[in-house]
Amino acid sequence: MSVLLDYSSGAFAANQAQGVGAVTANDASFADVSLLLHGDGTSGSTTITDSSSNSVSLTVTGNTQIDTAVKKFGTGSIQFDGSGDQLSFTNTGFGTGDFTYEAWVYPESQTQRFPTCFRVVNDALTANKVTVQYDHEIAADKFRFNVGTDLILSATKTANQWYHIAVVRSGTTLTFYLDGVSVGTHSYSYNVPSNTVFIGGDVAASSDTPFKGFIDELRITKGVARYTSNFTPPTAAFLNSGPTLDLSSGTYFSYTPSANTTFAFSNAPASGTAAGFALAVTPSATVALTYPSSVEWPSGTAPDAPASGETDVLVFLTDDGGTSYQGFQAGDAMS
Numbered sequence: 001m002s003v004l005l006d007y008s009s010g011a012f013a014a015n016q017a018q019g020v021g022a023v024t025a026n027d028a029s030f031a032d033v034s035l036l037l038h039g040d041g042t043s044g045s046t047t048i049t050d051s052s053s054n055s056v057s058l059t060v061t062g063n064t065q066i067d068t069a070v071k072k073f074g075t076g077s078i079q080f081d082g083s084g085d086q087l088s089f090t091n092t093g094f095g096t097g098d099f100t101y102e103a104w105v106y107p108e109s110q111t112q113r114f115p116t117c118f119r120v121v122n123d124a125l126t127a128n129k130v131t132v133q134y135d136h137e138i139a140a141d142k143f144r145f146n147v148g149t150d151l152i153l154s155a156t157k158t159a160n161q162w163y164h165i166a167v168v169r170s171g172t173t174l175t176f177y178l179d180g181v182s183v184g185t186h187s188y189s190y191n192v193p194s195n196t197v198f199i200g201g202d203v204a205a206s207s208d209t210p211f212k213g214f215i216d217e218l219r220i221t222k223g224v225a226r227y228t229s230n231f232t233p234p235t236a237a238f239l240n241s242g243p244t245l246d247l248s249s250g251t252y253f254s255y256t257p258s259a260n261t262t263f264a265f266s267n268a269p270a271s272g273t274a275a276g277f278a279l280a281v282t283p284s285a286t287v288a289l290t291y292p293s294s295v296e297w298p299s300g301t302a303p304d305a306p307a308s309g310e311t312d313v314l315v316f317l318t319d320d321g322g323t324s325y326q327g328f329q330a331g332d333a334m335s
Contacts, residue, residue: 269318
């Protein structure tokens with residue numbers, strides 16, 4: 001028996017885009033996002049959805065809910081009424097590594113003494129706790145950043161406005177940013193374990209600590225100091241994916257990751273049409289690479305990322321509209 005291959009129709013007939021494809025950058029550090037709350041949904045809903053790849057389950061206390069009237073981006077934000085509302089979840093811990101905890105905060109006129117926007121690090125020892133408050137009693141109308149009993153106060157900030165808050169550890173330095181401007185630093189080398197963290201309140205929903213206002217676009221990134229100097233606050237909602245390969249744009253892709261990266265594929269040809277593409281990856285640092293779960297590898301495990309400056313070439317095939325892919329390593333640690 002003989003088999004005739006008709007090359008006149010192309011190597012992969014329906015994948016007409018032959019050339020260098022487009023990689024949409026998206027969030028290069030999305031693989032390290034441990035929690036992402038957009039606050040979108042139906043007004044009044046108490047379902048608060050985590051849009052990170054972890055799908056974290058949050059405990060809702062009081063009537064913490066989605067509000068679509070007051071929001072920074074998207075269709076809504078998370079509303080806290082200052083009377084027992086809060087969210088809590090189990091954080092996997094930062095260890096001694098870098099981290100970034102950020103959110104947009106809209107404080108209203110507060111009703112409690114020490115309203116807590118969020119607890120960045122919770123710990124049995126007071127000295128290790130890191131908390132962001134919108135102070136009502138001691139220094140009215142100021143965001144108060146607490147590391148243990150040490151306070152770093154910002155300038156006075158009026159209620160009923162959106163502010164971008166970021167708490168970033170880079171090395172052993174903790175920096176507090178308000179609207180992209182550093183308002184103070186603190187030495188912080190604590191090995192942060194897994195523990196329960198609170199948003200919009202504090203441990204056991206203390207009567208002194210419930211926050212009144214709205215929080216939008218809360219994102220926690222583990223292992224990455226996203227900001228190491230003053231910056232322009234985000235101008236759009238945070239993205240829900242890492243670099244995305246648009247399969248309608250070409251058959252060869254090249255990417256140089258500088259941080260842990262989770263790839264996504266989009267616009268695969270229709271089911272029943274065979275398509276293939278290659279991806280050359282040349283990291284500029286030591287990174288971990290993650291591919292879509294729909295990729296099937298010969299060994300059952302994706303190949304390790306190449307070392308910084310080396311290149312791996314991966315080839316992917318699909319014939320079911322992108323429901324599944326076969327992945328192969330065509331080149332390993334080339335330099």
